[in-house]
Amino acid sequence: MKAFFTVLSVLLVGVLASEEYCYDDVVRACKTTNKLSTSPINCTAKYGAIDGVEEYLQKYVNHHFIRSFEYLLMSTHYANYEKNRLGFEKLFRGLSDETWHDAIELIQYITKRGGEMNFQTVSNDIISEEQQDANFELYELQSIAKALDIEKKLAVEAHRIHGEATRKNSKFHDPEISSHLEHEFMPKHRDTIRKLAGYTSDLSTLLNGPDSSLSLYLFDEYLQKQ
Structure with missing residues (x-):
C-alpha cells in the first residue's frame, strides 16, 4: 500500500511540474548561472486564450x-x-x-x-x-x-x-x-x-x-x- 501511494505521489508531482511553465523557465535559467540572465518567457499574466x-x-x-x-x-x-x-x-x-x-x-x-x-x-x-x-x-x-x-x-x-x-x-x-x-x-x-x-x-x-x-x-x- 505504501508503494502504491509513493508511485501516486510521484505521478502527481510530475503532472503538476509539467504545468508549472514559469517554474520550468526559472529552473532552466538557474541551472546555467547563479542569476537569471533573461526574464523567463512564461512568467507573465497570460493564460487561457x-x-x-x-x-x-x-x-x-x-x-x-x-x-x-x-x-x-x-x-x-x-x-x-x-x-x-x-x-x-x-x-x-x-x-x-x-x-x-x-x-x-x-x-x-x-x-x-x-x-x-x-x-x-x-x-x-x-x-x-x-x-x-x-x-x-x-x-x-x-x-x-x-x-x-x-x-x-x-x-x-x-x-x-x-x-x-x-x-x-x-x-x-x-x-x-x-x-x-x-x-x-x-x-x-x-x-x-x-x-x-x-x-x-x-x-x-x-x-x-x-x-x-x-x-x-x-x-x-x-x-x-x-
Whole structure:
C-alpha cells in the first residue's frame, strides 16, 4: 500500500511540474548561472486564450476611440452659435465620454491578462466608413440615427469577440473574456441602443407634426434635462 501511494505521489508531482511553465523557465535559467540572465518567457499574466483573442480586443479598443472622436465632433457641431442645440451637444458629448471610458477600461483589462495595446489595429471597414463620412453634415434626426448605427456596430463587434472567445478551440476558448464582455459591455450597449432608438422614433414623429421647428426646440430642451 505504501508503494502504491509513493508511485501516486510521484505521478502527481510530475503532472503538476509539467504545468508549472514559469517554474520550468526559472529552473532552466538557474541551472546555467547563479542569476537569471533573461526574464523567463512564461512568467507573465497570460493564460487561457488571450493570445488568440488579443487582436480582436485591440481593434475593439481602437474602434471605441474612433467612435468617441466622432461623437465629439458631432457634439461640437451643435454647440456653435449657429446651431445652438445644447441638448444635442450634451447627448453626443456624453456618448463620447462613455465610449472613451470603455476604451480605457478595456486597455486596462488587456494588460491585466498579460497582453499589450496596439493602437495600429483597425478594421478596414471602419477606415472606409470614415472616408465616406468625412464631409457629411448631419442634421438632428440624422445624427441620432447615425449614433444608433454606431452603437449597434459596437454591440455586434462585442458579440463577435464573445463568439471567438467561446469557441471550443484551445486557441480561442476563454470563458473569462466572455464573462467580462457580458458584464461590462453588452448591458451598456443594450441600454444605449434602446435609448437612441426611442429618441429616433420620438423625434421622427415630432418632426412630422404641424410645427417641426417648435418640436425640435422642445426636444432639444428635453435632452438638456436628461
